[in-house]
Amino acid sequence: xxxxxxxxxxxxVQEGDSTNFTCSFPSSNFYALHxxxxxxxKSPEALFVMTLNGDEKKKGRISATxxxxxxxSYLYIKGSQPEDSATYLCAFPDYGGxxxxxxxxxxxxxxxxx
Amino acid sequence: xxxxxxxxxxxxLKTGQSMTLLCAQDMNHEYMYWYxxxxxxxxxxxxxxxxxxxxxxxxxxxxxxVSRLKKQNxxxxxxxxxxxxxxxxxxASSYGGSRYEQYFGPGTRLTxx
Numbered sequence: 001x002x003x004x005x006x007x008x009x010x011x012x013v014q015e016g017d018s019t020n021f022t023c024s025f026p027s028s029n030f031y032a033l034h035x036x037x038x039x040x041x042k043s044p045e046a047l048f049v050m051t052l053n054g055d056e057k058k059k060g061r062i063s064a065t066x067x068x069x070x071x072x073s074y075l076y077i078k079g080s081q082p083e084d085s086a087t088y089l090c091a092f093p094d095y096g097g098x099x100x101x102x103x104x105x106x107x108x109x110x111x112x113x114x
Numbered sequence: 115x116x117x118x119x120x121x122x123x124x125x126x127l128k129t130g131q132s133m134t135l136l137c138a139q140d141m142n143h144e145y146m147y148w149y150x151x152x153x154x155x156x157x158x159x160x161x162x163x164x165x166x167x168x169x170x171x172x173x174x175x176x177x178x179x180v181s182r183l184k185k186q187n188x189x190x191x192x193x194x195x196x197x198x199x200x201x202x203x204x205x206a207s208s209y210g211g212s213r214y215e216q217y218f219g220p221g222t223r224l225t226x227x
Binding site: 089 | 154156158162164204206208211212213214215216218219220221
């Protein structure tokens with residue numbers, strides 16, 4: 001089973017701060033990289049599915065970049081708001097990707113203080 | 115559209131009892147998945163299905179069985195529950211393979227005493 005690492009494990013910021021976290025994955029046989037947002041007491045919701053090296057995706061104040069050659073992706077949140085408090089998960093396909101089964105990282109838990 | 119629904123939301127079992135968790139999706143997705151979520155472990159794949167009538171093992175399949183008799187439903191069975199199966203179980207579905215996002219159900223909290 002391959003390893004998907006996320007850092008930091010947790011992050012505490014003030015409202016208005018910009019922040020970023022990292023997902024590291026195997027750089028060989030890249031197929032896709034997923035980011036999910038998981039609020040407490042809810043279920044994970046997809047933010048981005050990234051498939052191309054150099055890809056940059058944006059949704060409101062959240063954006064993500066991808067470097068498949070070195071095996072990392074960054075998630076950025078600009079001007080954090082309390083409602084951004086959640087655990088952010090990244091996931092990488094197992095077995096070449098065609099089956100859809102994902103290996104999830106343990107997540108970065110973001111807390112935004114008003 | 116209801117999306118992905120799970121039944122039941124909560125359940126308490128005694129060791130050795132059996133039960134079935136039901137996942138249903140109304141998005142006509144081909145792929146469906148069962149995960150468990152444990153503190154400090156993240157989401158781990160139990161079993162998955164890439165189409166009606168197919169199933170495959172994930173990372174942690176032992177102690178579970180699954181069936182996908184209808185495209186919209188994916189059942190997870192525990193034949194003889196053990197305390198180690200105390201967890202929150204999430205079902206998810208997707209249109210296709212790993213280039214498609216997964217849609218998650220609300221979860222089932224299972225406690226085995």
